[in-house]
Amino acid sequence: MTRPEPLDQEIFFDGRSLISETDTKGNIVYVNRKFVEMSGYSKDEAIGQAHNILRHPDMPKAAFQQMWKTIQSGKIWEGYVKNLRKDGKFYWVIVNIVPKLDENSEITGYIASRKVPARHDIQKTEQDYKAMLAIEV
Numbered sequence: 001m002t003r004p005e006p007l008d009q010e011i012f013f014d015g016r017s018l019i020s021e022t023d024t025k026g027n028i029v030y031v032n033r034k035f036v037e038m039s040g041y042s043k044d045e046a047i048g049q050a051h052n053i054l055r056h057p058d059m060p061k062a063a064f065q066q067m068w069k070t071i072q073s074g075k076i077w078e079g080y081v082k083n084l085r086k087d088g089k090f091y092w093v094i095v096n097i098v099p100k101l102d103e104n105s106e107i108t109g110y111i112a113s114r115k116v117p118a119r120h121d122i123q124k125t126e127q128d129y130k131a132m133l134a135i136e137v
Contacts, residue, residue, distance in 0.1 A: 001049055006057055007088040013038060015116040018093065021100070023109045026051045040086030051112075056084040060132035071097050071110055080117055080125040092122050 018038055021030040031039075031046045039046065039054060046053075055064070059082055070077040077097045082090055093114035100109040117125075 001045070001053060003053070004084065004086055004088040006084055006090065009089045011038070011085065011089050011091045013091050013093050013114065013116055018114040020046075020051065020112050021109055022051050022112070024107055026110075029109065038085070038091055039083070040089075045086075054083040054085075056082040056090050058082050058090075058126075058129060058133070060129050061136055062132050063129065067097065071099050072107070074099050074101075074105075074107060080121065082126075082129075092117050092125075 016034050017032065018034040019030075019032040020028055020035050022028055028046050028049050028051055031041075031043055035046070036043055041049075041053070052064075063079060063081075067077045067079060076099075077095075079095060080092065081095045082092050084090055094117045095112050095114050097110050097112045099107045100111055102108050
């Protein structure tokens with residue numbers, strides 16, 4: 001799937017339940033109606049895709065490296081994420097990712113839920129991410 005060209009137009013997340021689930025490699029196995037609404041991808045388009053189809057180019061790789069390190073160790077991760085919609089617009093969320101465990105406590109996937117970030121926290125996060133991106137280049 002080709003990534004859209006980012007537009008400088010924000011869509012505001014209203015905080016209603018936005019849920020997705022992935023397998024252990026980050027491939028989407030479930031999305032709810034709010035995910036479809038916010039991302040612009042239909043359920044059929046999203047299922048089977050790598051969750052990073054939503055990765056906005058303003059997001060530093062280091063943020064996701066820390067996320068993977070945390071969730072693969074079986075811990076819960078929470079962080080600010082700027083997501084890229086199918087139409088190129090973006091939205092900010094606070095993501096909470098919880099590992100899914102089987103009866104043997106083995107990780108079988110991850111469940112991500114989102115909540116609305118405060119505007120002043122987004123501004124601080126944007127500054128932090130710009131600094132992180134500058135190091136990546």
